[in-house]
Amino acid sequence: MAVLGVGMHPWGKWGRPFVSYGVAAARAALADAGVDWKDVDFIVGGETVRNGYGGYVAGSTMARALGWNGARVATCYAACASGSAAIEAARTRILAGLCDLALVVGADTTPKGFLAPNAGERWDDPDWLRFRLIGATNPAFFGLYARRRMDLYGAGPADFAAVKVKNSRHGVHNPNARYRKEVSAEDVMASPVVSDPLRLLDICATSDGAAAVVLGSAAAVRKLGSAARVRIRSVSTVTPRFPNTAVDLPDIATDSAATVTAPAIGFRESIAAAAYEEAGLGPQDLSLAEVYDLSTALELDWYEDIGLCARGEAEKLLHEGATTIGGRVPVNTSGGLACFGEAVPAQAISQVCEVTWQLRGQAGARQVDGARVGLTINQGLFGHGSCVILST
Amino acid sequence: MTTAVPVIDGWFTIDEPPTLLGRRCTECGTYQFPPTGSWCPNPGCISEDMETVPLSATGTVWSYTDAQYQPPPPYVSRNDPYQPFAIAAVELEREQIIILGQVADGFGVGDLRVGSTVELVVEPLETDGETVKLVWRWRPVVSGEAGDAR
Numbered sequence: 001m002a003v004l005g006v007g008m009h010p011w012g013k014w015g016r017p018f019v020s021y022g023v024a025a026a027r028a029a030l031a032d033a034g035v036d037w038k039d040v041d042f043i044v045g046g047e048t049v050r051n052g053y054g055g056y057v058a059g060s061t062m063a064r065a066l067g068w069n070g071a072r073v074a075t076c077y078a079a080c081a082s083g084s085a086a087i088e089a090a091r092t093r094i095l096a097g098l099c100d101l102a103l104v105v106g107a108d109t110t111p112k113g114f115l116a117p118n119a120g121e122r123w124d125d126p127d128w129l130r131f132r133l134i135g136a137t138n139p140a141f142f143g144l145y146a147r148r149r150m151d152l153y154g155a156g157p158a159d160f161a162a163v164k165v166k167n168s169r170h171g172v173h174n175p176n177a178r179y180r181k182e183v184s185a186e187d188v189m190a191s192p193v194v195s196d197p198l199r200l201l202d203i204c205a206t207s208d209g210a211a212a213v214v215l216g217s218a219a220a221v222r223k224l225g226s227a228a229r230v231r232i233r234s235v236s237t238v239t240p241r242f243p244n245t246a247v248d249l250p251d252i253a254t255d256s257a258a259t260v261t262a263p264a265i266g267f268r269e270s271i272a273a274a275a276y277e278e279a280g281l282g283p284q285d286l287s288l289a290e291v292y293d294l295s296t297a298l299e300l301d302w303y304e305d306i307g308l309c310a311r312g313e314a315e316k317l318l319h320e321g322a323t324t325i326g327g328r329v330p331v332n333t334s335g336g337l338a339c340f341g342e343a344v345p346a347q348a349i350s351q352v353c354e355v356t357w358q359l360r361g362q363a364g365a366r367q368v369d370g371a372r373v374g375l376t377i378n379q380g381l382f383g384h385g386s387c388v389i390l391s392t
Numbered sequence: 393m394t395t396a397v398p399v400i401d402g403w404f405t406i407d408e409p410p411t412l413l414g415r416r417c418t419e420c421g422t423y424q425f426p427p428t429g430s431w432c433p434n435p436g437c438i439s440e441d442m443e444t445v446p447l448s449a450t451g452t453v454w455s456y457t458d459a460q461y462q463p464p465p466p467y468v469s470r471n472d473p474y475q476p477f478a479i480a481a482v483e484l485e486r487e488q489i490i491i492l493g494q495v496a497d498g499f500g501v502g503d504l505r506v507g508s509t510v511e512l513v514v515e516p517l518e519t520d521g522e523t524v525k526l527v528w529r530w531r532p533v534v535s536g537e538a539g540d541a542r
Contacts, residue, residue, distance in 0.1 A: 116464035123400065124428070128466060133399060133517070133527055134494055135463035136479055143457025144481050151455070151506035195457045196478075196501045242435050247454065247481050247490055256423035257488035260434055 001091055002229035003390065004101075004216040005033025006353040011178040011209035011340045015109070018051050019065050021210035022058075022107030025346070026066060029212035034224060035101055037066050040214070042099040044086040046106030046345030047077035049118065055108075058345065062105045072099065080292065081237065081380030082106060083211070083348030084388055088235045090215050100220040106345035107210035114138065115206055127250040127381070134252065138294070139203050141249050143195030146297035150197060153312040155300065159319075160202050161188035163296035164338050166324050171335020173365035176350070178207050179339045188296075202296040207341030211349035213356070228392065230359045233373075234278035236387040240267040249381040268305040271385035272377055276307075279389040283307030286329050287371040288358055290351035292378035293336040303331065306377055325366060333358060333366045348386050351376035355390050399517050399525040402427060402444075406526055410514040411446035414487065418443055423487040447491075449512045450533070451482040454490050456504040468518045476500075480530045482510055496531035509533040 007028025009021040022045075030037055043066075045058030054061045059075040072093075078085040083106045090102035114137050122128040130136040149155040168183040183201060191200040221229055240246075243255035245262045265273060276282050283306060291302035300314035308329055309317045317323060323331035334340070334354040337347070355374035357363045377387040398404060403426055404412045414425040417432040419439035424432075425447065432439040462474040469475075478495035495504070496513050504510075510530040517527035 114461075114464045117466065119465075121466070129400075129426075130492070131463055132466040132468075134479060134492055135459050135467040135477065136492060137459065137463050140457050140459055140463075140479050144455040144479070147457055147501075148455040148506060193458075193460050195459060197457075242433065243488075245488075245490070247492070252492050253425040254490040255433060256425075258486065259417075259420050259422045260436065 001094060001232040002216050002221045003213055003232060003352070003356050004035060004220065004224065004229065005029040005031070005214040006356045007032055007212050008176045008350055008353055009107070009210040010176045011207040011343060014208045016208070018048060018055065018107040018109040018208070018210070019061055021208060022062050022105045022212070023065050025107065025210035025212040026062060026103060026105050029103065029214050033214040035214055038069050040069065040071050040101045040103045042072045042090060042093050042102040044089045044102065044104045045075045046082035046086045046349065047075050048108045048345050049077070050111065051109055058105070058107070078237070078384035078386070079380030079382060080342070080344055080378050081348060081384035081386035082345040084235060084378070084386035085237055085384065087213065087215070087349065087352065087388060088237050091232060091235055094215060094217045100217040102215045103212065104215065104349060105210065105212040106349045108343040108345055109208045110206040110343065126252065130250050130252055137195070138249060139195040139198060141247070142203060142295035142298060143198050144247060145301060146198050146295060147196070149297055149300060153315070155297070155315050157189060157197055158185060159300070159315045160198070160296040161185040162318055163293065163299045164188050164201055166318070167293065167332050167336045167338035170325060170333050170366055171339025174335050174339065177335045177339040178341050198295055198297065204294050204337035205341030207343045209340065209343035209346050209350070211346040211353050213349060213352055230356045230390050230392060233281065233389045233391050234275045236271050236275035236278065236385055238271055238274045238385040239383045241270065244383070248383070267385070268301065268379060271379060271387045272306040272375070274385070275375065275387035275389050281373060281389060285373045286375055288330045288333055288355065288368045288374045290334060290336070290354055290374070290376045291331055293332060293338055294342070296338070299331065299336070302377060306375060325368060330368050333363065333368060348376065348378055351378070352388055352390065359390060359392050394522050394524055396524040396526055399527050404514065404528045405446070406514050409449060410512055410528065411449055412491065412512060412528055413444055414447045415442040416445045417441070423447070423489055425489060425491055448484040448486050450509060451484045453504050453506055453508045453510060454481040454483045455506055456480040456495070456501055458501050470516065470518045478504070480504060480510060482530050494527065494529045496529045499532050503532045503534065
């Protein structure tokens with residue numbers, strides 16, 4: 001399974017229709033692949049719930065915008081994991097021998113402020129209820145996770161700020177990032193508290209943006225020539241196992257573990273474990289990782305969930321410089337969500353774009369020397385795992 | 393005349409002492425909250441016989457945070473100008489379940505620690521004309537006086 005091409009529309013708050021970003025990213029990915037859109041036989045869109053009907057049918061919206069070509073179509077929704085669900089749909093259709101060239105596109109236009117439920121009264125919708133009954137925004141959940149790190153492991157606001165400082169230094173070199181300015185620990189600690197202990201600069205913004213990848217079968221690779229291709233080694237779209245004892249967006253309560261023993265590893269850890277198993281690789285093989293830093297503190301949780309270090313040791317790993325470019329296993333070389341802000345259906349695809357550029361040696365000033373294997377990971381609310389492992 | 397009603401039916405009682413209402417499978421004993429399913433959530437059990445049961449009224453704090461900015465709709469703020477409130481995720485020992493809730497009026501993150509004890513109370517979430525809508529909240533069990541109410 002080869003990644004033939006990748007492309008992005010820069011993240012920002014551009015205020016244009018999401019379709020325009022998607023077309024730009026798709027055309028960039030097709031050009032990068034040297035593939036003509038007419039030859040693409042499967043298109044998958046990452047759905048956005050914020051842009052009307054066209055967002056619900058993102059796959060066909062993009063197909064129409066690029067000019068109908070008769071390709072098979074699908075649209076995937078898995079919240080923040082929509083992009084990798086879309087990649088998995090394309091990958092499995094190729095592996096099944098049902099298509100040779102697949103285009104995966106995710107694009108979004110986001111409103112200002114907190115991500116909030118769509119309008120209307122929905123007393124049976126857990127996402128609506130958590131706002132209505134508790135006022136539990138997404139940052140409130142991030143705050144719960146961050147505080148737990150503090151009380152269990154002795155982490156502090158200075159540790160969280162150091163994640164932002166690192167990622168901002170990475171993102172300075174990324175032309176697709178929205179925020180390309182170095183941020184100091186003082187800047188983070190001086191920003192207002194949103195959900196204790198997290199401050200404004202600990203929490204990612206919401207952005208407009210788009211990312212696309214072109215995937216190809218072995219036959220397509222042969223036809224396109226002998227250039228070295230980045231390979232997708234595994235995709236993990238696992239759901240939790242009962243009882244899921246982690247406090248997870250958007251739920252007001254966890255499963256009960258009163259009668260069935262909880263799994264040995266939590267949901268986030270299980271996402272990576274499934275990807276490692278499918279790829280036959282482990283954390284020791286990683287050259288870099290792109291993890292979903294919805295908050296600075298959450299990036300530290302991910303270090304442990306993907307096996308870079310033991311529980312409670314993420315702060316140490318960070319301060320040693322292991323996860324900075326030049327370190328043992330750089331994390332969020334793109335700058336991460338800290339420098340991008342989240343464009344939900346595009347974000348998981350953008351992680352794959354970054355790892356692809358790194359594995360090709362095309363990441364410019366952010367290049368990780370000798371990068372061979374990269375992992376992307378995130379989690380979509382309502383129990384969507386998302387992890388992609390790529391290699392040279 | 394003012395009347396007080398739960399903001400949502402069937403999730404908690406409002407008599408003293410109040411309790412959250414969960415469901416419990418009569419076959420395997422698995423608990424569920426919110427009490428919205430009519431079948432057992434345990435994949436190893438196919439029972440569709442769930443009884444409504446009161447849940448433990450005290451628990452230990454799994455974690456906590458607050459909302460320094462007014463949450464967007466459908467959240468309805470009771471105060472103008474907006475006053476921040478705290479949120480706790482609380483683990484019930486018997487049920488082995490973690491349930492989120494706002495923290496009781498007058499208490500903030502400074503009154504909580506992971507592992508500290510809280511108890512269930514019912515307090516006004518909002519006032520709609522003559523109707524006060526009540527919600528469940530977690531109140532720190534403190535020795536001595538209430539702590540800082542930021």
